[in-house]
Amino acid sequence: MSTDNGDPLSFNSGDLDDTEYFVRHRLDDLQIDRSAWDTALVLDYSGSMNSSVTIGEVTQPKIDFLREAVTTLLKVWKDYALCEDRIGLVYFQYNASTDGNLIPILPGTNIETMIENITSHSAGGCTAMGAGLATGIDILETSTNRRFAILFSDGMQNRNPLVYIHENLDVTRRIDNIGPENYPDGLVSLCGPNGGQSDYAGPLPIILDDPININVHTIGIGAMGNWLEMLNHISLATFGRCYTATEIWPNLKEFFLETLVEIYRGSSLQVIAKKEGMLKEEQQVETFLLNMSVRKATILLSWVGEECPLTFKLKKDDKTINLSHKVVEDQTYRFATLAFPHYQTARTIFYPFKSAPFHFKKKMQVVKLSEPYISTDYGGELINPDGWWEVVIERTFPGNESNVPYHLMVIADDKQLECTFEYPFEIIYTGEPIPLSIKVLEDGLPVEKVYSAEVTVHRPKVALGTILSKYKIKGKFPMKEDITEDIAPCPTAQKLEMLLQDKKAAESLKEVELERLKLIPVWKTSLEKRVRSKGLFRGFYENTQVPGMYKLDFKIKGVGSRCGMFERTETRTIFIKPKPDLEATNITSNYQRKKGTLAVTVIPTDKFGNLLGPGHSQAVQCIVEGKAKGKVNDNLDGSYQTELKIPKKADINRVKVEVNILGEKIFEGKLSKFLQIGKDINKK
Incomplete structure (x- = not known):
């Protein structure tokens, strides 16, 4: 069998346990007419990833959270990938390591092999982020497909080559071997053997601002502003997105999945809902809304700790959905992907096909698939997507009284409705307004009935620079003991590490104020005659007097003539930088x-x-x-x-x-x- 352009179909035969699910869930997807995508995962496996984080009643190393987040991404991705989509893997520690291959995401055995690699690879050493990113770019260099990189880091880079800002006649973001005079802010000396030089042997410099045609999406977890700002610079230079947060859970997993949505931007994958809570009783119910044009949806439940596993039931109109053959389970998450319309019981399926001419390029006889015909002769309760759904969250082992933090995320495939959430691709300074907008279209035309379009802004109460400056060190400084090798070359990171060990001081970094900004439709303003502005909602957030990370939660609700009632949400993060003032300095x-x-x-x-x-x-x-x-x-x-x-x-x-x-x-x-x-x- 093949797609319309003659490319052979590939699939995991395990899907055939539920024939109807396979036919409608995968064969239709695999024939979608879009170009293939290649993606490099570039992951920080440095020593700081071995440090532990406590969430609720559970303490575990950060590397475990990373493995879980990447594993979830790969397993969900398998449900939306095409046959020729490929992925590569790069780790960075003292050096960058990769097998240099881009492997197809399908069949699923490829992903399982990559997950085994991610799980078995140990963390340790320094942070050669520049070498890691350069290696990721290298393995994508010969690809003729659309190209992406997802870069994750939790700390300051400290091995050459470094990503830095080069200032001459113009300002560019580069990867190169540089001396102390050009070190990025916060870095005093390099880390590890060979004078801090990694074994990267590729051509340098790499100028990220040049049209390398690779969108680099960056993910950072931590509190230190300097290196998070560098991640922001990388994404700005390559027209990617930057996602950052102080807390690793549930943000890390959410960010990886939002990056997947961003990669699929313009190709229908969207975030429906995100819910967070604490399971204190035997059962907790969360709800979400799907609209009638949704073709497929993934419901993902995550929790903290292997000792208190959770499960969920999915309900609609008081009917429990049959999730057999559709659930993927692990020790700390469970998800199900449903294709619509969904039938509660198996039905007889006819999938007509017609022969196609001999394909000379592929040297094979190919078959074109026609629209599937599902027989109505053998019953099967029909479940359509539109309406409110319930996720009934329960303990796998009733009787356990532990409070379990959980996170619910719903993403969906909808080709009729298109939502774009925008913030500026530029540096914003304190006191400057942040322009924010949402554009929503149905089949390319504005949705006339939009009930609300808003952004909830999580604004820091106090600047990190102010807290770090005024924090008085208790004990010896710089630290000599209990310090990971990758923090040693950075006194600022050492001081921050000591601050984070002080519970009261650490809590002050997490304090935020929430403000809601309502966006107004542009066509109801003086720009009414601008056709391009239809479907656009815009506003300006002006309360930016405190520098730091601002989390932006976009939400829109409305009703389309064909897609029906809908809700969409996405998260962005933006940096507000302090602008030193002579009179205040x-x-x-x-x-x-x-x-x-x-x-x-x-x-x-x-x-x-x-x-x-x-x-x-x-x-x-x-x-x-x-x-x-x-x-x-x-x-x-x-x-x-x-x-x-x-x-x-x-x-x-x-x-x-x-x-x-x-x-x-x-x-x-x-x-x-x-x-x-x-x-x-x-x-x-």
């Missing part, structure tokens, strides 16, 4: 006559009082008479100090100086005026 100086040096200390601060914080010594630059002078020392308390060679104190009134912070010129003029500004500020 604290400046002090101390002239040492014997040495002929002037020690200048600055505490970069934005106009809202947020401290830039430690880890940005590379971004603080002092230029005297046109030349960069002095090493900038990070005092790890939000202040930075440099020594300028000034032979005579009187020269302070003559010497011209330029001060740049985060690439922004905050002062240019005589040194005496710069120091006077500091005195004026300190008097306030």
Whole structure:
């Protein structure tokens, strides 16, 4: 059998346990006329992934959460992939490792082999993220298909080649072997053997801003702003998406699946619902809405801890859905994928076919499949997708009284309804509004009845830079013991690690304020005559006075003439950066006559009082008479100090100086005026 273009079909014969499920769920999918996609999974298996995280009553290493998230992604992906879709795997530690192959996602045995590889591979060593990303790009280089990479990391890169921001006539994001003068913010020295050099031997530099035609979607888990911002830069340069969060669960698994939805953007895969809760009783019921044009839906339930497994029943109109042959189970998750219309019992199926001409390229006789005909002679209760569904969550072993955190996610395949959730592909600074929009179309035309279009913004209460600057170290610093090798080269990461061990301080990083922004239809504004704006809902979120990660939960509800009543949701994350302000920045100086040096200390601060914080010594630059002078020392308390060679104190009134912070010129003029500004500020 083959698709219309003569490509052979491939499938797992195990699906034939339920013939009707196989015919409607897979054969129709496998004939979809779209180009094949190739994807590289680039995963951080460094030593920090062995550190443990406590969720609820369960403590386990972060690497276990990663394995579970990637395994879930691959198993769900199998239900939506085409025959020629391929995937490759790259790990990065001291070096990047891969077998260099892109393997077909189908049949399912390929995925099972990859899952065994992911599960057996151990974490340890440093963080060669640049080598990992470069290797992922390399294995995709010869592909003629549409190409993607999914990059995950939980910490600061610290092995050459590094991903960094190159500033010359223009600003570009690059992967290259670089020296200390170009290290990314927060990195003081390299990690591991060979002087911190990985064994990557491919051509360098790789300029990510060049049209490499690979969308790199990045996923980061942790609290440190510097390396998360670098992930953001990678996705911005390659027109990918960046997903970040402080908490690893349930965000990591959710982010991997949302990345799958993003890869399928424009090809019908969408997020229907996301629910989170705590199972305290024997049973908990969650609901979600499907619309009539949904062709297929996946219901995924995840929980924390193997000791308290959960299960679920699926109900619609008070009828329990038969999920036999459709459920995939593991120790911490369970999901089912249903094709619609769904029949509760097996029915006789006729799948007519017609012969096609001999295919010379494939050198085989091929067969074209026609539309399936499901006999009505042998009953079978029909279940259509449209309406409210119930997920009844239960304990697998009744009687266990432990509270179990759970997460429910529903994704669906709908070719009639198209929803696009947008935020800016650019850097946003504190005080600047964030433009947000949702566009919803039905068969390419605007949906006339939209009940609500909104974004719930999770805004940090306090800037990480401020918390990290003011946190007083308890004990020895820098740490000598109980430190993973990949954190050692980064004093800022060490201080953050100590902060996270302080429960009260760590909780302050998680505190957010929720605000809801209602988006308004653009065609009801002054832009009414712009046809392209139909179906577009837009708004501006203006409360951006605190820098950090902003989580954006988009939601839209409405009714289409053909798709029926619908709900859609997706999550985005965006970085708000502090923009140091000269008038707010604290400046002090101390002239040492014997040495002929002037020690200048600055505490970069934005106009809202947020401290830039430690880890940005590379971004603080002092230029005297046109030349960069002095090493900038990070005092790890939000202040930075440099020594300028000034032979005579009187020269302070003559010497011209330029001060740049985060690439922004905050002062240019005589040194005496710069120091006077500091005195004026300190008097306030």
